[in-house]
Amino acid sequence: GAVVSQHPSWVICKSGTSVKIECRSLDFQATTMFWYRQFPKQSLMLMATSNEGSKATYEQGVEKDKFLINHASLTLSTLTVTSAHPEDSSFYICSARTRQGDTEAFFGQGTRLTVV
Amino acid sequence: QKEVEQNSGPLSVPEGAIASLNCTYSDRGSQSFFWYRQYSGKSPELIMFIYSNGDKEDGRFTAQLNKASQYVSLLIRDSQPSDSATYLCASSGGFKTIFGAGTRLFVKA
Numbered sequence: 412g413a414v415v416s417q418h419p420s421w422v423i424c425k426s427g428t429s430v431k432i433e434c435r436s437l438d439f440q441a442t443t444m445f446w447y448r449q450f451p452k453q454s455l456m457l458m459a460t461s462n463e464g465s466k467a468t469y470e471q472g473v474e475k476d477k478f479l480i481n482h483a484s485l486t487l488s489t490l491t492v493t494s495a496h497p498e499d500s501s502f503y504i505c506s507a508r509t510r511q512g513d514t515e516a517f518f519g520q521g522t523r524l525t526v527v
Numbered sequence: 528q529k530e531v532e533q534n535s536g537p538l539s540v541p542e543g544a545i546a547s548l549n550c551t552y553s554d555r556g557s558q559s560f561f562w563y564r565q566y567s568g569k570s571p572e573l574i575m576f577i578y579s580n581g582d583k584e585d586g587r588f589t590a591q592l593n594k595a596s597q598y599v600s601l602l603i604r605d606s607q608p609s610d611s612a613t614y615l616c617a618s619s620g621g622f623k624t625i626f627g628a629g630t631r632l633f634v635k636a
Contacts, residue, residue: 417570445624452535454615454628455571504570516624521570 413439415507417519424495424526432490432522434505440485441507445516446478449502461488495526529554533616533627541635546603548630550616553597557618557625560592562601565613565629574614575601606634 414437424430434444443462447455459475461467461482469475479491488507492499502523506516530553540546552560559578563571577583577590577599589602599618603610613629 452628455626457623457625460623502568518570518572521568523568 413437413507413509413517415441415505415517415519417505417522419522420520421523422525424524426496426526427494429491429493430495430524432492432503432505432524434488434490434507434519436486436507436517439507439509441488441509442485443508444482444488445506445508446480446488446490447504447506449504449521455504458490492524495524497526500524500526529618529620529625531616531618531625531627533614533630535628535630537631537633539633539635540606542606542608544606544634546606546610546632546634548601548603548614548616548632550599550601550627551597552599552616552618552625554618554620554625555594555597556620559619560590560599561617561619561624562588562590562599563615563617563626564610565615567613571615603632606632608634608636610634 416435418433446458449455458473459467459469461480463485467480482488504521505519532551561576562574565571575590577592583590587604591600611634613631615629616627617624
């Protein structure tokens with residue numbers, strides 16, 4: 412299957428600071444990337460969908476000014492958690508599709524964010 | 528609200544037995560269905576996908592889909608301790624993928 416690399420795998424930051432998470436498709440061009448958040452023992456919750464070269468589409472209840480998504484190229488999408496607070500501590504996972512219409516998505520390794 | 532429902536478990540089976548995982552979905556427009564395995568602290572990995580009614584087999588795994596009943600299942604034959612994980616069911620109507628909360632499976636050696 413296609414490889415999606417997510418970095419960093421874990422990060423600890425102070426409350427009020429910003430954290431950037433990168434998601435790269437290594438061996439394919441990802442027209443669409445998805446960002447999920449997962450709290451312990453809960454399901455993956457879709458935060459936003461990003462398409463290369465256009466603004467991300469955020470799910471209801473997700474603050475677009477807090478979770479900045481940039482999809483500048485067909486192989487890279489970034490999620491920046493701005494002014495992080497302890498309640499933002501979670502497991503953030505990206506996934507990518509190979510082309511339009513494909514429903515199979517490949518996941519990155521995930522990023523464990525802890526805000527102290 | 529489009530939903531995918533799973534029994535949270537835990538489901539405990541002895542090594543070598545068949546583990547049966549079930550899932551229902553609410554969106555009749557869903558076309559594709561997926562089973563992912565997620566180990567603790569890791570991201571999900573795709574096990575199988577199914578689009579058509581009936582059974583689909585891949586090694587020790589068999590996915591079953593019944594669109595009339597809006598029901599998807601995953602059978603794991605000859606369960607191994609390494610199969611112990613959370614199994615996520617997901618449905619997709621073509622763009623978004625909706626995930627269930629997952630069923631925790633324990634395979635006892």
